[in-house]
Amino acid sequence: MSRIRLFSRMDWVFSLVGLLLLLFILVPLVATVFAVGPGEFKEGVADKGVLNALWITFLAAFVATVIALVLGVPLAYLLARKDFPGKTLVEGIIDLPVIIPHTAAGVALLMVFGRMGLFGEPLADAGLFFTESFAGIVVAMLFVSLPFLVDTARETFALVDRRLEGVARTLGASPWSAFRRVTLPLAWRGIVAGSLMMWARGISEFGAVVMLAYNPKTVAVLIYERFVAFGPEAAAPITTLLLVLALVILVLLRGVLLPRRRREKSGDGGRR
Amino acid sequence: MIRLEALRVRAGDFSLAIDDLSIAPGEYVMVLGPTASGKTVLLETIAGLRRPQAGRVWFGDREVTSEAPEGRGTGLVYQDYALFPHLTVAENISFGLTWRRSQRNQDSRVSELAAMLGIGGLLKRYPEGLSGGERQRVALARALAIEPEVLLLDEPLSALDGPTRTDLQRQLAQIHRDLGATVMHVTHDLDEALALGDRMAVLMDGRLSQVGVPEYVTRHPADTDVARLVGLANVFAVASLTPGGRVSVGGSSNGGVLVRLANGTELLVEESAAPAARPAASLYAAIPAEEIELTPLETASGLTAGASSESGDRAGVNVINGVTTSVRVQSVHAVIEVEARSPVSGAAPLTVVVHVLRPEVEKMGIRPGLQVGLRIPVAAVHICRAASRAV
Numbered sequence: 001m002s003r004i005r006l007f008s009r010m011d012w013v014f015s016l017v018g019l020l021l022l023l024f025i026l027v028p029l030v031a032t033v034f035a036v037g038p039g040e041f042k043e044g045v046a047d048k049g050v051l052n053a054l055w056i057t058f059l060a061a062f063v064a065t066v067i068a069l070v071l072g073v074p075l076a077y078l079l080a081r082k083d084f085p086g087k088t089l090v091e092g093i094i095d096l097p098v099i100i101p102h103t104a105a106g107v108a109l110l111m112v113f114g115r116m117g118l119f120g121e122p123l124a125d126a127g128l129f130f131t132e133s134f135a136g137i138v139v140a141m142l143f144v145s146l147p148f149l150v151d152t153a154r155e156t157f158a159l160v161d162r163r164l165e166g167v168a169r170t171l172g173a174s175p176w177s178a179f180r181r182v183t184l185p186l187a188w189r190g191i192v193a194g195s196l197m198m199w200a201r202g203i204s205e206f207g208a209v210v211m212l213a214y215n216p217k218t219v220a221v222l223i224y225e226r227f228v229a230f231g232p233e234a235a236a237p238i239t240t241l242l243l244v245l246a247l248v249i250l251v252l253l254r255g256v257l258l259p260r261r262r263r264e265k266s267g268d269g270g271r272r
Numbered sequence: 273m274i275r276l277e278a279l280r281v282r283a284g285d286f287s288l289a290i291d292d293l294s295i296a297p298g299e300y301v302m303v304l305g306p307t308a309s310g311k312t313v314l315l316e317t318i319a320g321l322r323r324p325q326a327g328r329v330w331f332g333d334r335e336v337t338s339e340a341p342e343g344r345g346t347g348l349v350y351q352d353y354a355l356f357p358h359l360t361v362a363e364n365i366s367f368g369l370t371w372r373r374s375q376r377n378q379d380s381r382v383s384e385l386a387a388m389l390g391i392g393g394l395l396k397r398y399p400e401g402l403s404g405g406e407r408q409r410v411a412l413a414r415a416l417a418i419e420p421e422v423l424l425l426d427e428p429l430s431a432l433d434g435p436t437r438t439d440l441q442r443q444l445a446q447i448h449r450d451l452g453a454t455v456m457h458v459t460h461d462l463d464e465a466l467a468l469g470d471r472m473a474v475l476m477d478g479r480l481s482q483v484g485v486p487e488y489v490t491r492h493p494a495d496t497d498v499a500r501l502v503g504l505a506n507v508f509a510v511a512s513l514t515p516g517g518r519v520s521v522g523g524s525s526n527g528g529v530l531v532r533l534a535n536g537t538e539l540l541v542e543e544s545a546a547p548a549a550r551p552a553a554s555l556y557a558a559i560p561a562e563e564i565e566l567t568p569l570e571t572a573s574g575l576t577a578g579a580s581s582e583s584g585d586r587a588g589v590n591v592i593n594g595v596t597t598s599v600r601v602q603s604v605h606a607v608i609e610v611e612a613r614s615p616v617s618g619a620a621p622l623t624v625v626v627h628v629l630r631p632e633v634e635k636m637g638i639r640p641g642l643q644v645g646l647r648i649p650v651a652a653v654h655i656c657r658a659a660s661r662a663v
Contacts, residue, residue, distance in 0.1 A: 163354045166321045169341035170348045171368030171418055181367075185358045 029243055036236045044237025057218040060134060061202030064142035065195050072150040073191060080157035098147045105143055106211025113139055136212035141202035149198040156190025193256050200249045273297040273454040274422060279327035281317050288313045288478040300448050302469030303458045310478040311458040315424045319346045347415030351427035353407040355399040361410050362395040368418040385413040405436035425457040429464060441467055462503055474498050491560060497659035499558045505625035506559040509534040531557055536616030539590045541653040554658045562627040563652035568636050569643040590648040596640050606633045610644055
């Protein structure tokens, strides 16, 4: 005889299975953090190379995110609002960097941004180099992480009731003012969340970055270098640092996303 | 004020086609139509949010067909308010004033509107904390702030509860009287249309079925679809029309037409109510349920139990007899179904729906299975055509 339970047998089994997955993620991370003593941590991190790598990584990811904001948000809006022939293709192209191996992305970027590449050659004449340079890191990060921003922004724009824009227009707003005064304020949380995600993804990029620029070293490249030269123990302190920073970003992300969810639940309008 | 000419608007699979519709300045026009009949598309086209494939939209002698919405000066109010959730009530109301007035003028206009609509205490609140009625008042104030020449209301009362709806209905009538704006108000609610509209346009499947004074349309529907929409419960297929006889309506004697329904029942109607030169097969007789007088035969003084159901009272009333089959009590009246025998033996009986006020129902002791006489005034019978699409 089966009874109504708050938590059915199926729910228990599912919880157990899910727990396994959580442990699979958490155990290596926690083990790494605990493997590093405070002394080792200080020693391994308080090194000019590490701080420099951190700075370069964060800044390059930030620059890439800003570029994607300027170029990607308008595109995300169009994808959310308009139907046009080839739209599916455009969406596919945007998502392409997610599914191709990042080393392959690096090779492709080298072909174009390398010294002899389509963009690389004229820009090198202008003094902008993409190999073994900060600009190269930015390009690599931009390429592999922009889908995170464009997709999130597109979803957020789609959630904004388009009739709000319509009402704004009837009240006298031009398309630009309707976007600035209605759509953007209602979508900014999603755009910020997407930017944070893109920034975080940029920071963690290794494959594409290392193909274009082994130097100046990003944190991911530095970890790899220490691992190859001295083994995992040498890479652990920087890894720990990066894990802590990732945790901070995650908390920030939640902080941005949670208030939006609450607002949406009790929000106004939204029939269609 | 508004004139639509040969308008064609496509919205996905749906298409709106309006050949000609003119709305006078200051007129309050109700657009009545079932769900998905194109009411919202019509309003959005007038507001400039949809571009027609063909045809013209005029505001007075200004053609606005290709004018952007921000230049048109229309106030648009949606059923679910569509307030800006990130702005306070005051900011919502003053949104459209940004381009029109100085800051100080904006503030005074906002408080003026808030006072008029009774939302003065809500100005600092955000939409999410407001009730439906409050939100709709804010939406209305926001639309009125720009002093629109044309006010477009998309089912503004449909999402509200009864008392709030009545209240806001009264307020809409008041605002229309005071401001004299031209109003186009979309609804699927007949009572609302009757209460507010100077005229009523019936929209079916993207086409105008009928335009006229609401009271007239509800009694003289152009076709069976309109009859159904305006709640005419009695719509009977006509077999033949025979001109002849006289009927007296309101003291004067007019030409009459004998209508033979598909099941053989005969009704006398006014000549003016029965269009000539139509194949009778595509015609229907429509009778408002509230205009039929029901009398229990056992107690009726003027009627005898043996009265033949086919005999009509040539003085102005059709009399048919039948048996009540069901009595459904509603808030104001009871809906009573009467099965009237056909004079032709073997033909199906006619099911007639009659509305009787509740006190009357109790007084007459109406219950299922009662022998009753139905008096159908000649003037209450209207002959309409079949709807253009399949019935």
